[in-house]
Amino acid sequence: MRLLVTGGAGYIGSHTCKALAASGHLPIAYDNLVYGHPWAVRWGPLEIGDLADRKRLDQVIQHYRPEGVIHFAAYAYVGESVKDPGKYYRNNVAGSLNLLEAMRDHGIPYLVFSSTCATYGVPERIPIPESHPQRPINPYGQSKLMVEQILRDFQVAHGIRSISLRYFNAAGADPDGEIGEAHDPETHLIPLVLEVAGGQRPHITVFGEDYDTPDGTCIRDYIHVTDLAQAHVLAIEALASGRPIQPAYNLGNGQGFSVKEVIATAAAVTGRQIPMQMGARRPGDPPRLVGDAGAIFRDLNWKPLYTDLAEIIQTAWRWHQKRPYFGKAKPSVS
Ligand code: UDP
Numbered sequence: 398m399r400l401l402v403t404g405g406a407g408y409i410g411s412h413t414c415k416a417l418a419a420s421g422h423l424p425i426a427y428d429n430l431v432y433g434h435p436w437a438v439r440w441g442p443l444e445i446g447d448l449a450d451r452k453r454l455d456q457v458i459q460h461y462r463p464e465g466v467i468h469f470a471a472y473a474y475v476g477e478s479v480k481d482p483g484k485y486y487r488n489n490v491a492g493s494l495n496l497l498e499a500m501r502d503h504g505i506p507y508l509v510f511s512s513t514c515a516t517y518g519v520p521e522r523i524p525i526p527e528s529h530p531q532r533p534i535n536p537y538g539q540s541k542l543m544v545e546q547i548l549r550d551f552q553v554a555h556g557i558r559s560i561s562l563r564y565f566n567a568a569g570a571d572p573d574g575e576i577g578e579a580h581d582p583e584t585h586l587i588p589l590v591l592e593v594a595g596g597q598r599p600h601i602t603v604f605g606e607d608y609d610t611p612d613g614t615c616i617r618d619y620i621h622v623t624d625l626a627q628a629h630v631l632a633i634e635a636l637a638s639g640r641p642i643q644p645a646y647n648l649g650n651g652q653g654f655s656v657k658e659v660i661a662t663a664a665a666v667t668g669r670q671i672p673m674q675m676g677a678r679r680p681g682d683p684p685r686l687v688g689d690a691g692a693i694f695r696d697l698n699w700k701p702l703y704t705d706l707a708e709i710i711q712t713a714w715r716w717h718q719k720r721p722y723f724g725k726a727k728p729s730v731s
Pocket of ligand 1 (some may be wrong): 475566583584586587589601602603604605614615617656682690
């Protein structure tokens with residue numbers, strides 16, 4: 398299939414382009430390059446454009462005539478979304494609406510949407526099933542939930558069929574070392590910890606050790622980016638085949654690791670010291686997020702290949718050692 402991949406130059410988007418190409422599809426990356434990287438687009442064309450630019454979207458769609466869309470393009474910094482919600486609603490919600498209207502007008506019938514466990518808010522039970530109430534506690538999660546709702550309405554009104562994939566914590570890098578995580582600014586635990594291991598930062602700050610968890614630090618479900626990518630391939634193929642599917646699936650490993658466990662595992666994998674400092678809780682962090690991904694195992698035959706945290710961190714470390722800043726103190730980092 399020819400597939401438009403919005404945000405195809407980003408972290409999960411670029412890994413998905415690679416997985417799509419490996420399954421015989423042509424990924425057409427559509428990215429405004431605000432956070433994406435041209436070097437990450439290697440398995441199909443890169444078309445630079447914004448979701449807000451309907452004319453540009455029309456032009457790209459007319460040129461390639463994609464048969465489906467995989468939609469990653471979004472802002473994804475939780476803290477920023479609290480400070481600047483308008484930016485998130487405009488880009489993530491209004492941008493998705495533009496895309497969906499373009500799909501409607503050009504008769505593109507399928508979409509896989511990059512959603513998040515942040516749509517659940519503070520969980521009532523662990524592991525979290527898809528039927529769990531969705532009460533996001535920040536504008537980022539709210540913006541993703543709004544798009545899930547819009548997708549349901551577009552299916553009824555315009556017949557656009559979609560699957561929302563609710564990711565837990567995406568982690569790791571392409572096992573071949575071709576692409577990996579490169580956010581700027583970096584806010585995620587594993588890459589930050591690896592920057593400490595690599596000598597780019599003096600220490601990692603642990604955001605709270607007074608949570609109601611065994612070691613007092615937050616527990617998350619880390620899922621390898623290549624496993625996430627493969628789920629998108631299965632999802633778009635399931636939509637195209639007309640198989641019965643759920644509107645949304647969780648993507649997680651079903652296993653939780655605390656912040657301190659991640660740091661200890663990274664120290665073992667890298668063989669480096671990782672100094673920690675205890676800090677305050679980060680607002681909006683639920684104590685535990687662990688997903689039940691049984692439904693996508695069952696319906697789409699998805700099975701994560703990377704269930705071992707050390708192996709996930711190992712792929713990230715291999716990528717990290719190839720980065721330009723490796724071994725040097727990063728400017729403006731304390
Ligand atoms: N975290 C931390 N120090 C950091 C960055 C993150 O202690 O410098 C914690 C954070 O509070 C959360 C976990 O690590 O409990 C994972 O955070 P991340 O930002 O990687 O992903 P999120 O869970 O926010 O999607």
